[in-house]
Amino acid sequence: MELVFLYVNLSRSNFIEKSGFNFSPNYDFEVNYKDGYYELSENKQEVAVSDDFFDKDRCITNITAIVGENGAGKTTLLDYILLSGLSVKQNKNKEYYDYYMDEFEYKKQIVIYKDGDELVCYHSINNFIEFKDPRIKYINVNKDKEFIDNLKNNTGFKNMTKISLTNSLYSKNEISKQGRLDTITLNPNTINGLKNSFFEKSVCFDKSKYDAFNKIPTILSGYKDTKDFQNILDLWYTKYILSKNEKSIFENLVNRDITISFKNVKVYLDKWDEEYLNHYKKDESGLISFRDTWVKSIVKVEGESHNVDIALNLYENLLFELITYKGIKNIGVFGSNQEMIEYIESNVKSINDTLYFKNAYNEIKAYEKCLNNCMQYPCLLPRDDSGYVFNKIIKPKSKELSEFLDLVEDAFLNSESSFVLKYIDIGGLDFSSGERALLNFFSWMHILPYFNKIQTEIEKSLFDNILLLIDEIDLYCHPSWQQKLLYYLIQEAKLNFKGKNVQIIFTTHSPIVLSDMPRSNIIYLKHQDGKLVIDGKENHKETFGTNIYKLFDDAFFLEKQGQVGQFAKGKIQTLIDKVRNVDKLDAERINRLKQEISMIGEPLIREKLISMLVRVKFNDEMSLKEKKIKLYRERIKQLEGE
Structure with a gap:
C-alpha cells in the first residue's frame, strides 16, 4: 500500500491550510475548496515513472523528496504525516459540540492510497464532491463501520506502520502511540526511552513489586547512558554487516579493535545512594542494607583479582542480585573469587521459581570463555592504582569477534533478558558526527523488525506496509557520503524490511542527494505570508543526474541570491x-x-x-x-x- 495523495485542511499551527500533496509521480490530484465544499480532481501526467524505478524487486514502492528553504515547512509536513490520522466526527455530546467542531477542522483529511491496482480515497468530509473515476473507491470514514471498529479496537489503520527517523534533537519524545504499531519514532530523544526499556527488560522485572531486587533495573536504566545502549546496537549492526558478505558504507566499523570491560553494580548504587537517599532520606526497599552485606562479603576478592579476571565484576554483580532476590542478610566473607563463584553456582541451582539466574550464570560463562582468548588492553598505570582499567581487545575479522557478536545477537533475539549486556562497557566505537548520524539511521532501521524484543508489550514489530519518514537525511554527512546515501538507503531498507512494501519520504538540503531523484518525485515548498506554499514542479528544472551547482540554485530557491555566502x-x-x-x-x-x-x-x-x-x-x-x-x-x- 502506497500513500499517493494527502490533503490537509488545517494543521495545528495553522501553517498548513487547505493544501494537497502528491507523493506519487504517476498521479496529480488536487482539491478545490469553494462555498464549504471540497471537490477532488486529477490533472493528466505527461511523464510517468515505472513502479520498479527505485527497486526492480518492488520492495521499495516509491521514494519522495521534500525540499525548500529553512522554515518552508518540510519537518512540519513530515510530522503531520506521522502523527495525524483519519478521525470520525464526534458531535453526540451537546456540551462539547463547539470543541468537537473546532477539533474536526484540524482532522478533516482526504487521503488516497494505492492498494494493489486499486486507488482508495479515504476522507472525513461530508461536503465532499467525488471525482468520478472507475479506478477510485471512496470511503467516508464517518460512515464506514470497519474503519470505526478499527478506531474503537485500537488496531491501527490499514495494516501500515509509519516510522520516523531523524538525528535532530528537536524531535518528538514518544516512541509509539500507546504501544501501537501504526507509528514508531526513533531519534536521539526516543532512543533514550528505548534504552530504559532495554535495560529494564534485562532483569526479571516485576513493576508491581517495590522490593530491593526489583529496584535494580530502575537504577540501572536511570544511570546507564544512551551511548551504552547505542554501542550495543552498533555491535548488533556489525554482526549484520558481516553476515551480509557485501560491501558496506561502514567498512571501518568492522575493521577496528573493540575493547570490552564490565562495570561493577556498585558504580550505579553509589550514584543512587548519593542522589536518591540524600533527597528522600529513606530506603524503603532495603537495598542499601543488602549492598552493605554484599560489599563486606567480597572485601577480600576486591583488588588484585579485578586486574586479571575480565568476568569478576559480572560474578560480583550476580552475587548482589542473588542477595537481594533471596533476602540474604548475612553471608560472611569470601576468601577468594573461586569461593565466591562456587557459592553463586550453588545458590543458582537452588532457585526453581525463575530461570533468570541460571541463564545469567550460563551467559557469564559464555562471554568469559570467548574473552579469555582475547588480548588484554594495555594500561600503563600500576595495577594497584584505582584508575587501572582491565579491558580485553577483540580484533577485527577474528574468531573471537564472530563468537562475541553471536552472543550479542542471541541476547536480542532469543533471550527474555540479558544479564551481561546491562553491565557491559564497550570501547572503540567513536565516530565522526557524519558517521554517527548515518550509523544511527541504519542501526535503528535494523532493530525495527525486532522492535517487540525490546518493547515487550508489543506482540509483533511491524505491519506489512512501511511508510519510512526521514527528516534531514543528509544531516552531518560529508558530500562523498551524500553521493552514496540514497543507494545504500535503498539496499538497507530492502534487507531490513524483506517481504514488506516500503515507501520512503525524506527531507533534504543536499543538491547531491537530490541529483538521485527525478523531478516528478520531489515536492517543492516555500514559506510565504506565514503559510506553507507548494511550488509547482513545472517551475523547476529536471533534477535526476543533474549538475549539483544548477540544483543548488534551482531546487533550494537560491537563484536570486547566487552561490556566494x-x-x-x-x-x-x-x-x-x-x-x-x-x-x-x-x-x-x-x-x-x-x-x-x-x-x-x-x-x-x-x-x-x-x-x-x-x-x-x-x-x-x-x-x-x-x-x-x-x-x-x-x-x-x-x-x-x-
Missing part, C-alpha cells in the same frame, strides 16, 4: 566601494586592498576588481595590460621582501 558577498561589495575611491587611500591601504582582492576564489570577480583597481591607480596613458603587469610586479616585490 552572505558574508563574502558583503566583503566583496565593500572591496568594490574601496576600489571606486582608491584615490583617497594611502599606499599601505592600497596594498592591503590588493591582498584582499587576491583572496577571492571566483576568477571573474577577482579579475574585474583588479581591472578596476589598476585603472584608477595608474595613469590612463598605460594600457590595461601594462597596468596589470605593473601591479603584479609590485606585489611580487612585496612578497619577496617579506
Whole structure:
C-alpha cells in the first residue's frame, strides 16, 4: 500500500491550510475548496515513472523528496504525516459540540492510497464532491463501520506502520502511540526511552513489586547512558554487516579493535545512594542494607583479582542480585573469587521459581570463555592504582569477534533478558558526527523488525506496509557520503524490511542527494505570508543526474541570491566601494586592498576588481595590460621582501 495523495485542511499551527500533496509521480490530484465544499480532481501526467524505478524487486514502492528553504515547512509536513490520522466526527455530546467542531477542522483529511491496482480515497468530509473515476473507491470514514471498529479496537489503520527517523534533537519524545504499531519514532530523544526499556527488560522485572531486587533495573536504566545502549546496537549492526558478505558504507566499523570491560553494580548504587537517599532520606526497599552485606562479603576478592579476571565484576554483580532476590542478610566473607563463584553456582541451582539466574550464570560463562582468548588492553598505570582499567581487545575479522557478536545477537533475539549486556562497557566505537548520524539511521532501521524484543508489550514489530519518514537525511554527512546515501538507503531498507512494501519520504538540503531523484518525485515548498506554499514542479528544472551547482540554485530557491555566502558577498561589495575611491587611500591601504582582492576564489570577480583597481591607480596613458603587469610586479616585490 502506497500513500499517493494527502490533503490537509488545517494543521495545528495553522501553517498548513487547505493544501494537497502528491507523493506519487504517476498521479496529480488536487482539491478545490469553494462555498464549504471540497471537490477532488486529477490533472493528466505527461511523464510517468515505472513502479520498479527505485527497486526492480518492488520492495521499495516509491521514494519522495521534500525540499525548500529553512522554515518552508518540510519537518512540519513530515510530522503531520506521522502523527495525524483519519478521525470520525464526534458531535453526540451537546456540551462539547463547539470543541468537537473546532477539533474536526484540524482532522478533516482526504487521503488516497494505492492498494494493489486499486486507488482508495479515504476522507472525513461530508461536503465532499467525488471525482468520478472507475479506478477510485471512496470511503467516508464517518460512515464506514470497519474503519470505526478499527478506531474503537485500537488496531491501527490499514495494516501500515509509519516510522520516523531523524538525528535532530528537536524531535518528538514518544516512541509509539500507546504501544501501537501504526507509528514508531526513533531519534536521539526516543532512543533514550528505548534504552530504559532495554535495560529494564534485562532483569526479571516485576513493576508491581517495590522490593530491593526489583529496584535494580530502575537504577540501572536511570544511570546507564544512551551511548551504552547505542554501542550495543552498533555491535548488533556489525554482526549484520558481516553476515551480509557485501560491501558496506561502514567498512571501518568492522575493521577496528573493540575493547570490552564490565562495570561493577556498585558504580550505579553509589550514584543512587548519593542522589536518591540524600533527597528522600529513606530506603524503603532495603537495598542499601543488602549492598552493605554484599560489599563486606567480597572485601577480600576486591583488588588484585579485578586486574586479571575480565568476568569478576559480572560474578560480583550476580552475587548482589542473588542477595537481594533471596533476602540474604548475612553471608560472611569470601576468601577468594573461586569461593565466591562456587557459592553463586550453588545458590543458582537452588532457585526453581525463575530461570533468570541460571541463564545469567550460563551467559557469564559464555562471554568469559570467548574473552579469555582475547588480548588484554594495555594500561600503563600500576595495577594497584584505582584508575587501572582491565579491558580485553577483540580484533577485527577474528574468531573471537564472530563468537562475541553471536552472543550479542542471541541476547536480542532469543533471550527474555540479558544479564551481561546491562553491565557491559564497550570501547572503540567513536565516530565522526557524519558517521554517527548515518550509523544511527541504519542501526535503528535494523532493530525495527525486532522492535517487540525490546518493547515487550508489543506482540509483533511491524505491519506489512512501511511508510519510512526521514527528516534531514543528509544531516552531518560529508558530500562523498551524500553521493552514496540514497543507494545504500535503498539496499538497507530492502534487507531490513524483506517481504514488506516500503515507501520512503525524506527531507533534504543536499543538491547531491537530490541529483538521485527525478523531478516528478520531489515536492517543492516555500514559506510565504506565514503559510506553507507548494511550488509547482513545472517551475523547476529536471533534477535526476543533474549538475549539483544548477540544483543548488534551482531546487533550494537560491537563484536570486547566487552561490556566494552572505558574508563574502558583503566583503566583496565593500572591496568594490574601496576600489571606486582608491584615490583617497594611502599606499599601505592600497596594498592591503590588493591582498584582499587576491583572496577571492571566483576568477571573474577577482579579475574585474583588479581591472578596476589598476585603472584608477595608474595613469590612463598605460594600457590595461601594462597596468596589470605593473601591479603584479609590485606585489611580487612585496612578497619577496617579506
